[in-house]
Amino acid sequence: MNNSANNAANAFDKIDSHVSSSLFNHAPTDLSIDNAEPLEEISRAEAHSLRQQADRLQNLLKVMPAGVVVVDGRGQVKQANQVALDFLGEPLEGEAWRTIIQRSFKPQADDGHEVSLRDGRKVKLSITPLANEPGQIIVLTDLTETxxxxxxxxxxxxxxxxxxxxxxxxxxxxxxxxxxxxxxxxxxxxxxxxxxxxxxxxxxxxxxxxxxxxxxxxxxxxKSGDHEVVSELSLQTLLTEVEAGAEAMLKKSDAKLEVTLPEPDVQILGNKTALAGALQNLIQNALHVKPDGAVIKLSAVRREQGSNIVDITVADNGPGIKKEYMNRIFEPFFTTKSQGTGLGLAVVKAVAQSHHGSVGLKSQLGKGTAISLCLPMLNHDENGENCYEEFEQPIAVGA
CATH class of the missing domain: 1.10.287.130 (Signal transduction histidine kinase, dimerisation/phosphotransfer (DHp) domain)
Structure with a gap:
């Protein structure tokens, strides 16, 4: 989609330069009257072909369901299709993109990875540099109904x-x-x-x-899917608060909690109350499976240098999970305990998914279990790395 719109933006500009280039490259040494007519025919044919290409791409821009805005190297709108006009209002062409942002966008607290327009619609912005000149092509996709x-x-x-x-x-x-x-x-x-x-x-x-x-x-x-109030969160702050909140139940069980904070700090967009509740749930679950002498590790680690994904993990030294339970452990109301609702891990999964993330499970009988919330970092690009590549299915370690 971006390439087609990019070509459409450049096609008209290329016509003159291609025609001029053709005139130069095909010009014979003897510019006699006899050579003028073939030269003119070649130039006309190339110009006609380029105009046809530009017309096709222009029609493509018109029928695209997404808004397309072409911004030049000075930050001014050079071209826009009708859908972009419907999103952003008029005028567009010739206006500074920064001015249009102030005029047409109104960010909300629950925007997440979309941006709200002033009329309440939510759009996703995809920005790509122009191929052959300074500037950018901006594609706006309406995600309101989605x-x-x-x-x-x-x-x-x-x-x-x-x-x-x-x-x-x-x-x-x-x-x-x-x-x-x-x-x-x-x-x-x-x-x-x-x-x-x-x-x-x-x-x-x-x-x-x-x-x-x-x-x-x-x-x-x-309430696991109703996290409308989101904000920028420091994972160092989140994990520190979870550690403080777990102090009483850790003392009661004579358990130890080892916390590894991310260095440097990592920022995410999320609901702090929901995430803290999910992590407290995991810690409490670890205490239930090993009431005495539990050693629980809470960590937040960026997957690798340059990655936009962070894994928040709660690992215990409990008995582990049987292989036959691995694919059911996150189901609502599934429990192997005589007491409890079977909702603890279902809550954790729902919270992760409501933050555009996922949940992963690794367990080894006799050695322990690790459960991870995989979450996108702040300003995460949805078209790039995602949480589901590694954590789509639970992984059993050992048997």
Missing amino acids: RKLQQRMSHLQRLSSLGNMVASLAHQIRTPLSAAMLYGANLNNQNLPEQSRQQFNEKLMSRLQDLESQVNDMLLFA
Whole structure:
């Protein structure tokens, strides 16, 4: 698409230069009257061919569904098609591109990798240098309906999952709720020994914490695709806050958390609350599979020098995951534990996907599990490297 529009932008300019070049290259030493007529025929044929090419490319620009703007080396609009006029308004040709940006664009907090126009539509900008002269060709693709459809599909999928959640809600909550009521009733016994009272109190609090955890999982899952409030985030800051938030549960389990911050710092565009909740979920999951002596590693690493992808990983030294569970571990309501909703890892996956990322899993029985959120960095080019190349499917290490 870019090449065709690029050629159209240059075709008219090339006509005169090609004709002049042809006149020079085909000019005989003897510029007699006899040689003038063949020379004129050659020039006319080349000029006619170039005009046909320019007409074809001009028609292509007219029927393209994307807006095309050609900006010269001075930053002024040299050419634009009708779709670009519909997006950006008039006038365009002869105007400074910087002026058009201020006039026609209105960035919003939830833009992500698109840019909002003043009328609310979202467009994706693709910018390519002109091939044979200073300047750029800018292609604007309308993603408004695409984003609405994606949001609608995500909403419907969550509604379907929430239906399953409601069906299992009574069973999930009944057990810890019944236990909590029993412990609470025992605490009403005035003759209860102090030691027993303390034990019942601890058990009551434990069951209430189970209930709170399940409700939080459900709320996170229900809202996992609604991260409209996004901002630039420092991963050093995010991981430091996650470490501080996990301190209490780490002390309770006598566990150790080793944090590796990215050096230099990495910036992403995201919802800090959602990402922190997903990472806390992974840490809590690691503590559940190894209640005593857990060593958990939290890290954020850019894949390689120059890469626009960062992997945030939580690794544990737990028992690992059986091979037959590997492809189901991120399914909503799938769990191998007697307690819990089975939503923890489903929440993590949903959060990663809502940030245009993905989630990956590596596990080895008897040695541990590593779960990674693969996220695009700030100003990531969607046409380039993406998260799905390595993390599309879970990878089992060992058996």
